[in-house]
Amino acid sequence: xxxxxxxxxxxxxxxxxxxxxxxxxxxxxxxxxxxxxxxxxxxxxxxxxxxxxxxxxxxxxxxxxxxxxxxxxxxxxxxxxxxxxxxxxxxxxxxxxxxxxxxxxxxxxxxxxxxxxxxxxxxxxxxxxxxxxxxxxxxxxxxxxxxxxxxxxxxxxxxxxxxxxxxxxxxxxxxxxxxxxxxxxxxxxxxxxxxxxxxxxxxxxxxxxxxxxxxxxxxxxxxxxxxxxxxxxxxxxxxxxxxxxxxxxxxxxxxxxxxxxxxxxxxxxxxxxxxxxxxxxxxxxxxxxxxx
Amino acid sequence: xxxxxxxxxxxxxxxxxxxxxxxxxxxxxxxxxxxxxxxxxxxxxxxxxxxxxxxxxxxxxxxxxxxxxxxxxxxxxxxxxxxxxxxxxxxxxxxxxxxxxxxxxxxxxxxxxxxxxxxxxxxxxxxxxxxxxxxxxxxxxxxxxxxxxxxxxxxxxxxxxxxxxxxxxxxxxxxxxxxxxxxxxxxxxxxxxxxxxxxxxxxxxxxxxxxxxxxxxxxxxxxxxxxxxxxxxxxxxxxxxxxxxxxxxxxxxxxxxxxxxxxxxxxxxxxxxxxxxxxxxxxxxxxxxxxxxxxxxxxxxxxxxxxxxxxxxxxxxxxxxxxxxxxxxxxxxxxxxxxxxxxxxxxxxxxxxxxxxxxxxxxxxxxxxxxxxxxxxxxxxxxxxxxxxxxxxxxxxxxxxxxxxxxxxxxxxxxxxxxxxxxxxxxxxxxxxxxxxxxxxxxxxxxxxxxxxxxxxx
Numbered sequence: 001x002x003x004x005x006x007x008x009x010x011x012x013x014x015x016x017x018x019x020x021x022x023x024x025x026x027x028x029x030x031x032x033x034x035x036x037x038x039x040x041x042x043x044x045x046x047x048x049x050x051x052x053x054x055x056x057x058x059x060x061x062x063x064x065x066x067x068x069x070x071x072x073x074x075x076x077x078x079x080x081x082x083x084x085x086x087x088x089x090x091x092x093x094x095x096x097x098x099x100x101x102x103x104x105x106x107x108x109x110x111x112x113x114x115x116x117x118x119x120x121x122x123x124x125x126x127x128x129x130x131x132x133x134x135x136x137x138x139x140x141x142x143x144x145x146x147x148x149x150x151x152x153x154x155x156x157x158x159x160x161x162x163x164x165x166x167x168x169x170x171x172x173x174x175x176x177x178x179x180x181x182x183x184x185x186x187x188x189x190x191x192x193x194x195x196x197x198x199x200x201x202x203x204x205x206x207x208x209x210x211x212x213x214x215x216x217x218x219x220x221x222x223x224x225x226x227x228x229x230x231x232x233x234x235x236x237x238x239x240x241x242x243x244x245x246x247x248x249x250x251x252x253x254x255x256x257x258x259x260x261x262x263x264x265x266x267x268x269x270x271x272x273x274x275x276x277x278x279x280x281x282x283x284x285x286x287x288x289x290x291x292x
Numbered sequence: 293x294x295x296x297x298x299x300x301x302x303x304x305x306x307x308x309x310x311x312x313x314x315x316x317x318x319x320x321x322x323x324x325x326x327x328x329x330x331x332x333x334x335x336x337x338x339x340x341x342x343x344x345x346x347x348x349x350x351x352x353x354x355x356x357x358x359x360x361x362x363x364x365x366x367x368x369x370x371x372x373x374x375x376x377x378x379x380x381x382x383x384x385x386x387x388x389x390x391x392x393x394x395x396x397x398x399x400x401x402x403x404x405x406x407x408x409x410x411x412x413x414x415x416x417x418x419x420x421x422x423x424x425x426x427x428x429x430x431x432x433x434x435x436x437x438x439x440x441x442x443x444x445x446x447x448x449x450x451x452x453x454x455x456x457x458x459x460x461x462x463x464x465x466x467x468x469x470x471x472x473x474x475x476x477x478x479x480x481x482x483x484x485x486x487x488x489x490x491x492x493x494x495x496x497x498x499x500x501x502x503x504x505x506x507x508x509x510x511x512x513x514x515x516x517x518x519x520x521x522x523x524x525x526x527x528x529x530x531x532x533x534x535x536x537x538x539x540x541x542x543x544x545x546x547x548x549x550x551x552x553x554x555x556x557x558x559x560x561x562x563x564x565x566x567x568x569x570x571x572x573x574x575x576x577x578x579x580x581x582x583x584x585x586x587x588x589x590x591x592x593x594x595x596x597x598x599x600x601x602x603x604x605x606x607x608x609x610x611x612x613x614x615x616x617x618x619x620x621x622x623x624x625x626x627x628x629x630x631x632x633x634x635x636x637x638x639x640x641x642x643x644x645x646x647x648x649x650x651x652x653x654x655x656x657x658x659x660x661x662x663x664x665x666x667x668x669x670x671x672x673x674x675x676x677x678x679x680x681x682x683x684x685x686x687x688x689x690x691x692x693x694x695x696x697x698x699x700x701x702x703x704x705x706x707x708x709x710x711x712x713x714x715x716x717x718x719x720x721x722x723x724x725x726x727x728x729x730x731x732x733x734x735x736x737x738x739x740x741x742x743x744x745x746x747x748x749x750x
Contacts, residue, residue, distance in 0.1 A: 037743075039743040040398070040401075040402045040424070040743070041421065041424070041740075041743045041744040041745065042743070042744070042745055060735075126571055127567070127568055127571050128567075128568040128571065128572075147567075147568075147570065147571065149571065150509075150510065150570035150571045151570075151721075152721045152723060232392070236391050236392055236512075237714075238391075238510075238512070238714060238717060239509070239510075239570055239717050239718075239721060240714065240717050240718035240720075240721045240723045240724075241714055241715060241717075241718040241723060241724065243721075252395060252399065253395050255395075255398075255399050255402065256394060256395030256396065256397075256398040256399045256402075257395070257398060257707065257740075258398060258402055258422075258743060259739065259743055260402075
């Protein structure tokens, strides 16, 4: 190795300082505040130990349900976005008519504002006059007309479904790029050996797009853990006490009522979860990497 | 070559765009700065100056006004246009869905990035504990219109002897059951005087294929008004609100409140609110009553005009009112609290915002609002006209007893309003019992009290 080709370490100093001051330090201060009684009602700040964390994990509170909701949202949307995105990507890399138009239509929801999508779907999913239920009633499928966003059984599923619809086009586009980068030589060789469509997917496409799938998984997991706007626009955490409440809508509400300390404690819990998820994912992703 | 010319043209247009943007920013930023520098004396002189003179100073100033849905009426926005014509000051109305408003407002206030004017519920308690008006709002005691505000409404907008807000709505109106008079006549129904009679009325309406009550839980706040509308029933002991404020009594265990919440749940379970009460919206109430699909709705005394506006064939006088009969209540609820305008102390356009408030409190503006907003019969200003109809006057005369609502009389109740709404929504879904909702109200109030270091909770 030519040592002269390695840049000096101080080249990274600028980026490190910016990252430390604007990202790391505020995060650290936030964790510090979660051990105080910081609120909008008082200028004084007192150390309260683990009091806010006791509140977060107390059985009298809804916070554990909120944390579970967030993890459930992340898991389900990540899996379904990847699976549906992969199926769409496989379909839209074939020679079909109006290919780019199809790709464009599936991708379009990803470029729309999440809040606008939320508001549109709030109207579409209205149980009385919404487009979806009106359609079911008009074709004689009355029993499928449900209270999508206002029943405790269906609300969370409906929110996840809208989010999957919004995000699947983006994942599909990344996977299309991954599939198109696979050399056609592999498929030709497999065809000569008599491999069918399933075997080509199983032994060529899938293994070769695994790194791309890992990337989409990371993107989905980060998005899922940080989801806010979709839930905020569709249900604002309701119906009821915390049917669709996720961490960031809860933090937003705590800050809204001036209870900053509990809000930062919730964020800190999220921070720890994200660290564990992050470490695990980096390990999985770098498992088969060759170190030069 | 062509490519090079194209790139050069694009770059040139980008640079010009950036310069234009910077120039515009410069002109707008100087306006507020100039206002800040102007001494207080000058601003008083400006108030007295005719509108033509102020028009020049208002150039390039846009004041922002954020409020919850239904707090800013079309008539106010029309007046806003007249205000801009007279002063040159533009008004940017930011209307937020009611279920999201409180969180957004408090986040903006606490972050120090609020709009020039913000809408907030008045209450002598919550304007201090929730908004901290002495820190976050501008003292309006010296304004020309301040002396015209109804003394009872002014109390709910004052802290430390200073007035901090300006009422937006008619606070004489109260939450009562509004009903379709001709429908009641056709079905041979009489105004109920207790809960059992009310259930009978609902059953008969339901049997006629009409949904008895229009309820809208999705807004997050309206269903809480049902409990406020029957608040008198909870106060056999008149000192109950005071005991709540001193932390000597609780909501949990209150027999009347437990009955009231249970009856409300029963009404939903019996189908008196129809199938869609969880997703109905407050804004659709007048149209729903006008359509004849629903017979009653908990509303203030302006529904007649709003239903008439939704359907001109529906007479304004065809809407009557009776008090909410939950818990056999037969008293009017009074609430001098209501949505109000506050000027954010961190605003760079305080003078312009004060001019807007002065404009809205003028004789002409108050008359225009009373004339054009159905539910405004008597705005709480001495210079506002009165427009009570016979039906409304008859309603007020029928119930001589009046009791103040919790929103006005109980500390930390108003800030918890939307959370109480979420709890009640959970009660409708069967996730919480009425007893649990009441227990949670105590908890929510205790959290607010603890954050405010209230000595009664230590």
